[in-house]
Amino acid sequence: MFWRKIFRDPQLAKKIVEKIYEIAPKKDHVKICHICGTHEWTISHYGIRNLLPKNVEVIAGPGCPVCIVPAAEVDEAVELALRGVSITCFGDVIRVPGSKMSLLDAKAKGADVRVVYSVMDAVKMARKEPHKEFVFFAIGFETTAPSTATEILKRPPKNLSFLISHRLIPPAMELMLGIGDLQIDAFIAPGHVSTIIGLEPYEIFPRAYRMPTVIAGFEPLDVLIAIYMILKQINKGISILENEYRRAVTWEGNLKAKEQINKAFKVVGGFWRGLGRIPNSALSLRKEFLEYDAHEKFNIRILKGRDIPPGCQCHLVIIGKIKPVECPLFMKACTPQKPVGSCMVGIEGTCRIWASTIKSDTYQHKFKSIN
């Protein structure tokens, strides 16, 4: 994709950074919250935080779908795996800690747990092995839900059912604003979720909460421009919804995808690891598809689990209250090879990203400083 070079042009980046310094408030602290693991990756990988004025802070909100899967829902998948059901899931999900074990631990005990690239692979497996029961552990935000919906609407083989753990982003953003001591000043909204839902669901943030909100793409310059756009709004004393990611995000979003979601699912309240229950933030199968609901099929429903192991600070990292380096377990007891908390598991987890992008001397230094 030939035009992508321009989105990483260091000269232009320099110009944008100069402009950011020109308009950034001189004293007031500005806290910008993004809600996407891929944004965190771009910000950390390209060292964007180091380019910003000291009083402009960018924090990571609950934008990693793997991190926020509640332990109880992992426990359901583990329980089914141990009962002999073949569990299919995305790569990162296999390592997410449950209350007692992860799906990977269950696999080590002999359970049949298979990593798939797409829900389509789970359908193919179920078709190929009709005498085996398969469950697809469907996690992910609005970006992922349409693919699950599409396969369910096509009525897959009866030996495939689903544990639906999909979650919706805007209600979590609203919850973040209710956490008083976070004092967020603006949002960078997640670009790929927005390709599906469009702009309209974010209107509430500038209108009701006076929160500058900019939808951004994932190249480093996309993020820098989005920060500039937010600072410009703050500078002018306005709060509006703006779209920086016009090449992929339209006002209405992806109508086909939204229709698939609405046909297969209804919106319900749902638990988020580290955040608790958020109203209207989860998807559940509509009654005409209940035969595909693994809860019904296998009579399993675990309501409580141990989300946060002792010492783990994932509940604070998930909302951006602390940085990964402020967790006493970070890169000590909790590493990408042996994660304790869910934030260290997935490639979009804040701790996992920091573990691979922050120099070890930096976090050791910071860790010492908070002790």
Add this chain to the structure above:
Amino acid sequence: MCLAVPAKILEINGDLAKADFGGLIKEINVTLVDAKIGDYVLVHAGYAIQVIDEKEAKETLMLWREILGLGAESNESEKL
């Protein structure tokens, strides 16, 4: 998980398409988008979730210059 990767559509067969991920050719599902051969799409977990608007992509630089108040540079888009 919300990672989406751009790919170019090479061939379409009903719901499925062959797409070029910078040299790697993979089968993807295109049910959710109205894509045609030659389009760039964003692919997430095997599904194209949106067609990238090539015109908007090319105009992004102009949009940025406008946002930054740098004024238009006529030959800048040719660099793209």
